[in-house]
Amino acid sequence: MSATTTRRTTGPTTSGTTMVAALNAALRDAMAADPAVHVLGEDVGSLGGVFRVTDGLSAQFGERRCLDTPLAEAGILGTAIGMAMYGLRPVVEMQFDAFAYPAFEQLVSHVAKMRNRTGGRMGLPITIRVPYGGGVGGVEHHSDSSEAYYAHTPGLHVVTPATVADAYGLLRAAIASDDPVVFLEPKRLYWSTEPDPIAEAGATGAGEVAPIGQAVVRRAGTSATLLTYGPSLPVCLDAARAAEDEGLDLAVVDLRSLVPFDDETVCAAVRATGRAVVVHEASGFGGVGAEIAARVSERCFHHLAAPVLRVTGYDIPYPPPMLEKHHLPSVDRVLDAVARLQWEA
Amino acid sequence: MSATTTRRTTGPTTSGTTMVAALNAALRDAMAADPAVHVLGEDVGSLGGVFRVTDGLSAQFGERRCLDTPLAEAGILGTAIGMAMYGLRPVVEMQFDAFAYPAFEQLVSHVAKMRNRTGGRMGLPITIRVPYGGGVGGVEHHSDSSEAYYAHTPGLHVVTPATVADAYGLLRAAIASDDPVVFLEPKRLYWSTEPDPIAEAGATGAGEVAPIGQAVVRRAGTSATLLTYGPSLPVCLDAARAAEDEGLDLAVVDLRSLVPFDDETVCAAVRATGRAVVVHEASGFGGVGAEIAARVSERCFHHLAAPVLRVTGYDIPYPPPMLEKHHLPSVDRVLDAVARLQWEA
Amino acid sequence: MTIVDDSTTPGLAEPPTGHGPRRDPAPLLPDPRPVRVLGTDAAAAFDPGLLHELHRQLVLGRRFNQQATTLTRQGRIAVYPASTGQEACQVAAAMVLSSQDWLFPTYRDTLAVVARGVRPIDALTLMRGHAHSGYDPYTHRIAPLATPLATQAAHAVGLAHAARLRAAADPASAEDLVALALVGDGATSEGDFHEALNFAGVLGAPVVFLVQNNGYAISVPLARQSAAPTLAHKAVGYGIVGRLVDGNDVLAVHRVLSEAVAHARAGRGPVLVEAITYRLEAHTNADDASRYRPAGEVDAWRARDPVTLFERHLRDVGLLDDARADAVARAAEELAAHIRAQFDAAPAPDPGSLFEHVYAQPTAQLREQAADLAARLALEADGTDGGAA
């Protein structure tokens, strides 16, 4: 099945669906559609995962298809590699962002490289689901934004939904992809239902498979362009609404896929306004925002009226719950950056 | 001992010294100066390390001070953490870049975070030596450039020497630092002796401790500025020499320290020419070059006559030996990028 | 012990080297019947003072677990992984250590941390959410509580090894310390557990590993975690001694751990102790244990509640009467009240602290970012106070 097919399924269609429910439906539909799809991870069975994303799967498909593994992330991913070698499509759950790190070697040295190593003979269609990011009051090691590590590793696709529909659509696409996909789920949005209908071109509808590699303009605008993804999308949309009061019309682009990167959509949106701010939760230094700012600056240089600015987490370990609000990009910080876009120049 | 003291030691002073010998001298001097310094890793004892960087240390200081460990990188780093908790200064050798990945969780979740976690009460003065990069005909997994992973992790210092003198001086500073330092050694330069004397301001002399956090201008120039580090410095210096024929006078900045980043030196050098190219071996997407390009664009925007360009490894797994020359930034690729700096504009 | 055939057929003699120590496995293998003391003659050997202190700690510990759980219901602690049902292990782990020893707890071992002397509010800091850790690890010789499972086991080995290194280099400053690393049954599956035990075995480091086998890793039962005869049997693979103990029998845990600590302290190498116990509450307050275990199972374990078992023993041997029980219960209530009061008085954390301890000295970059946040907060404060810039 191609990763870019768009087709109707039994996915969630009601407007009150949470992102968790959408992800659950995507897994369920994928497992029903293809017996090669197997879910494995810590507590994914009878518990349904600590976030309930795998709820009911072991009951419906049996414990063989939805396997509670021993507590060892390298072992889980290593086992998934072997399963994929034999033709299965494993979907691995990492319980939290920081607990994917024990599997880093298997991910970087094998998952990302096996197809290349074997001259295309052995691909590993593994989906690695990682609940990521903060804003949920998690204790240390439960709120990391680790996307930069994965995005810098050739051979991986890196995808992150920001809407309920995309949670469904991108997860279906990830599982259908013949390449490994690191699928980053913004914990902060797990319990959000679809926000007010967003006027957008090319957005995924409910129950549709979303294409990997395509950014989407969530809001058109003429003054400046916000480039963002995952948990920061709602912040940017709020900022854009707030900016209206100041007479600014901000465009908001949801990247959805960090790798492959959609230069076309991003550059078009930036050229249209001549000003851009990149927004993400991860620490700024060496974050994905650096890549976005660098490539936008490179590709749109003569369209830029001001430098591309970044609003990100600070360059500190993720803070304790009581302080995390200071670390996370806020509407205010986004608006401040917009204000610094040299409007007089 | 402060990381930024500059003082004479018994380090290498002869001009024919290789980088391996300089690193070895730095370890020897540091161990002699401070009984808290302990070396540990795979094959660091009687073998002296696969690159001989620890040659003779176990003979001179005893096996307790220079310990051959079991073959387990997470265990090595985890053990070093405990040793540092007790007040020692462990210097860990990772045998090759890709073999540091098993220790990723210990590095990211503990080494980088312990001081912050404990409100400054428990620092971990660990030096993690990682031979990195390609150009030495290594089989797969022996040529990774992993600096971006470390540079994006708050709490770590990330340092990489490009000259023999800096190999000595930065390693002494790393070991003396009260913070953890990922010390990246460009394998490709291991056997190089100091190149032709380089006219440079603020460069480390032989046998001196080099300050962490200070870039150095290896070559002044007026036309454009090359920003680079580690194994790519000689390539940039060669490119600068070659550019002379075309009437271009290229400045070359050796970053030496990726974290902390020396904005001052870098921005001054870029503002002086108005044009910049970042050069490194690692894959470009999400590489350290993205951060450099982004922050230079942000901080020097109105001084730039052209976008900051990047010459990097391609976005592919590191190639096999017979093909690596195509992947590595070459003088030609650097000159091509310089040529694209919109000289007519 | 010889591991090779004695055959002397020419050319087929034993290999020239045995490739290593090749020690006798017999003394390493655990007795598969968990050590019990309660209800046996061995109980009589315990000093009444120790018995009373163990009792007091158990009752206080239980109350601590209850109070912390209540605070989660009130939203004053974000998350609390209760050790209810495991108090015998928690209390014994703290009590067998001397002041020079180090404790390496997991996220579930707040009670052991408190029993070793940390103020309850400081021990609960991580779970409250005010800071990542609330106590000075050097004051109490306790590593910070943290969640990455099994990683602390290697730290314990490194610290214990470092103490031996220092003792060898400078006998005057020698501390005969032991490091006690706590681990859950689930965490034994992590590679870090393996690497730590292997390093400990090879280095002969004075470390005791206590696996609190409570039968579950969140929802995953031990049968899906390991097919080993017992977790203590893992010891043999590292050339270290394995012991199995009834984790709900506080005297048994105390005895086995004391012996293990003495063994390690004497330079005889590390010990792996598996304590069979049960967590009576859910994994944390956020967990729904009914999804993965039957109520009957919990009830059966409740009948083996470590506090009740011990109280029954003390009453049987005439060391506990109602008056003493009441006094201890009052002390427990005082502890609970004290904890609540500490929570009332706790100040909010300072946002400036975010940047202070990332490095020994903040970098220029962090000073910039700290200034940015400070300016933003000043502005907000002005706004809130109605003040004008």
Next chain:
Amino acid sequence: MTIVDDSTTPGLAEPPTGHGPRRDPAPLLPDPRPVRVLGTDAAAAFDPGLLHELHRQLVLGRRFNQQATTLTRQGRIAVYPASTGQEACQVAAAMVLSSQDWLFPTYRDTLAVVARGVRPIDALTLMRGHAHSGYDPYTHRIAPLATPLATQAAHAVGLAHAARLRAAADPASAEDLVALALVGDGATSEGDFHEALNFAGVLGAPVVFLVQNNGYAISVPLARQSAAPTLAHKAVGYGIVGRLVDGNDVLAVHRVLSEAVAHARAGRGPVLVEAITYRLEAHTNADDASRYRPAGEVDAWRARDPVTLFERHLRDVGLLDDARADAVARAAEELAAHIRAQFDAAPAPDPGSLFEHVYAQPTAQLREQAADLAARLALEADGTDGGAA
């Protein structure tokens, strides 16, 4: 077997659940005397055809090791980790597998890969430096040779488990396959080894782990690697069967591995086999073994050369005469000549291949980069050919 005390003191009865399978350790523990067949009566049970085939493979294997090492001296192979001295393990590992089975080699196991049918030049591709892997893993059911130690052990478990899953879901397509994972003694220290064995034990996957214990991990002797009685004793910690075998006795390795494969294939679970052997050459051609081991030790092991030991046995039992020995030697020379010829004919790799297989379909970004390189190479070619643009 019961692991709890039978005591029936009220309230002190055995824990309500044993938390897991708690199986009997006795059948899992290895006999600490390595299995030997050569020089024992058991040797007589082997079929002469098999004996001759083993002999041929051993001689060819030795010649292969020599030829590959020679090619490193000529600079035609960048690096070669010879298995000289370990040929009995290499050959037996390949021969005990059926066609439906899978082999998961380490970087030292080129010879096993060749013995399973891969063309020598293709098996040497990684070490030559032309590509990361030279053979189709599906054609031969051999995972690519790769260097990250112990990581392949988990892949073997996953593949073996997947085969069982498919067999259960679709009995018609069932393959009774076994995965054989090769590991070095040093690699047993890695967390990945532990996690793989634990998964195998819990899943009951049909995997055999063969540890070639050659006494060293590069320079590090086994005594610094592990304090275990034997590496095979690690099996008990995973609830799997451990066996110890003389790795220089090809008949013993063949027998023990055959039994292990049969055990796994029958659904009786995984097996860990430790073969005690020795690498007679340096770690690789880049290594200087004199830095860490005495010449006398090497000489002593040379006296137990697996090829010589086996030839002596065959001559003793009248199955090898000079004529047969010469014929096999000639075949070995032909193999060596064939390898040299293959090297002469091997084409240079295509730079365009760098971008082709990073993903199933190259991304736009990679197409851009491939075009950049292609343009650069075209320009260079023009320059070299003296052609003008």
